[in-house]
Amino acid sequence: MSKIRVLTVFGTRPEAIKMAPLVKEFEKRSDKFKSIVCVTAQHRQMLDQVLKLFDIKPDFDLNIMKPNQDLWTITAEVLMLMKDVIETSKPDIVLVHGDTTTSMAAALSAFYAKVPAGHVEAGLRTFDKYYPFPEEINRVFADAVCSYHFAPTETSIDNLKKSAISDTHIYKTGNTVIDALLHTVENNKSDLSYIGLNPDLKTILLTSHRRENFGEPIKNICKAVLELTEKNQDIQFVYPVHLNPNVQQPVRELLEGKERIHLIDPMEYAPFSTLMKESHIIMTDSGGVQEEAPSLGKPVLVLRSTTERPEAVEYGTVKLVGTDKDNIVKEVQNLLDNDEEYKKMSEAINPYGDGLASRRIADILEKEFKKD
Ligand code: UD1
Numbered sequence: 001m002s003k004i005r006v007l008t009v010f011g012t013r014p015e016a017i018k019m020a021p022l023v024k025e026f027e028k029r030s031d032k033f034k035s036i037v038c039v040t041a042q043h044r045q046m047l048d049q050v051l052k053l054f055d056i057k058p059d060f061d062l063n064i065m066k067p068n069q070d071l072w073t074i075t076a077e078v079l080m081l082m083k084d085v086i087e088t089s090k091p092d093i094v095l096v097h098g099d100t101t102t103s104m105a106a107a108l109s110a111f112y113a114k115v116p117a118g119h120v121e122a123g124l125r126t127f128d129k130y131y132p133f134p135e136e137i138n139r140v141f142a143d144a145v146c147s148y149h150f151a152p153t154e155t156s157i158d159n160l161k162k163s164a165i166s167d168t169h170i171y172k173t174g175n176t177v178i179d180a181l182l183h184t185v186e187n188n189k190s191d192l193s194y195i196g197l198n199p200d201l202k203t204i205l206l207t208s209h210r211r212e213n214f215g216e217p218i219k220n221i222c223k224a225v226l227e228l229t230e231k232n233q234d235i236q237f238v239y240p241v242h243l244n245p246n247v248q249q250p251v252r253e254l255l256e257g258k259e260r261i262h263l264i265d266p267m268e269y270a271p272f273s274t275l276m277k278e279s280h281i282i283m284t285d286s287g288g289v290q291e292e293a294p295s296l297g298k299p300v301l302v303l304r305s306t307t308e309r310p311e312a313v314e315y316g317t318v319k320l321v322g323t324d325k326d327n328i329v330k331e332v333q334n335l336l337d338n339d340e341e342y343k344k345m346s347e348a349i350n351p352y353g354d355g356l357a358s359r360r361i362a363d364i365l366e367k368e369f370k371k372d
């Protein structure tokens with residue numbers, strides 16, 4: 001029996017984390033699928049960390065990352081280089097993920113080659129063209145050119161239906177991030193002692209890397225961290241600093257060497273999941289962290305003014321606090337001082353998935369691309 005040839009394409013850390021469970025599922029079903037993996041390496045070190053953890057050896061590595069790269073070069077290189085990859089690997093379907101420039105350009109490349117593409121984590125929207133930038137348009141674009149849409153929630157299904165794209169197949173599958181998280185939390189007990197955290201203090205985990213937060217907003221976030229640390233002797237911050245120079249430079253300038261503020265390198269996914277579990281509060285502008293933290297029962301303060309992931313905000317475990325320094329200080333202080341409020345936000349909920357999304361997607365592809 002000939003196999004379904006699936007070309008899975010990803011390039012950054014979050015895409016890798018969210019596509020890894022799917023690649024593993026295709027490998028498990030090797031009697032039905034020929035799994036072909038292409039990494040663009042839009043990220044290098046942060047991607048390789050994930051490939052190592054999930055033991056994925058790509059068939060194609062486009063190795064495109066350059067220091068301080070821009071959107072034009074990422075788009076052009078992925079679009080061009082994917083042409084050869086598709087021609088060589090002859091997939092029945094190309095799978096892309098989410099809202100990165102890798103995903104948008106790889107989906108377009110598949111469309112030009114007239115190979116059907118599937119969008120994993122389809123249908124997320126803020127309906128604001130510039131926020132987040134360029135992710136909102138990347139995902140609208142990927143949804144438009146893909147024929148198969150694997151939507152995580154009802155909200156994302158509704159968003160896709162509103163877009164009224166022809167030739168489309170929409171499925172609710174849950175988000176593969178929960179597959180990755182449950183697998184990782186279950187199988188790993190990471191040692192965090194290298195960070196040097198004080199076990200008697202409350203830990204606040206911080207991540208921030210969004211383009212809209214470059215410049216003043218990221219400086220405001222750092223100033224809020226300084227003020228909170230000064231006001232509260234019983235807290236400590238830990239911040240795995242994204243490798244983007246636009247993040248590294250201001251963060252190191254404002255926070256390096258300060259007492260009870262631990263700036264560390266981007267963490268491997270397993271220890272990072274452990275750290276999320278052990279934190280008291282999480283402050284982030286990350287999409288993935290917004291999805292993972294609620295299922296670990298951690299209150300999340302989102303350093304943005306809108307989100308394409310409204311589900312946990314509606315449940316009350318995630319709150320949008322923006323990037324105004326005084327507002328961040330007020331909201332964190334409220335969680336530190338008000339036990340009732342803290343308890344309300346710490347309820348473990350799982351609006352984004354149940355750990356079975358990859359299985360559902362593989363089932364759908366088996367049916368849709370059945371071969372004799
Ligand atoms: C990208 C995605 C963003 C996603 C984020 C996840 C786009 C336009 N942006 O943003 O949607 O939320 O990844 O983290 O697709 N760098 C390294 N090593 C790495 C990774 C990055 O040195 O492993 C540095 C490089 O200097 C690189 C820069 O960071 O040029 C920016 O990387 P890029 O992928 O362009 O942007 P991100 O902000 O990471």
Ligand code: UDP
Pocket residue numbers: 013014017207209240265266267268269270272273285286287288289292
């Ligand atoms: N993450 C990680 N190590 C870190 C910080 C984050 O493994 O030091 C994981 C996190 O658990 C989530 C993903 O990276 O699964 C999110 O990536 P990022 O915040 O870079 O991108 P976004 O989700 O905002 O696109």
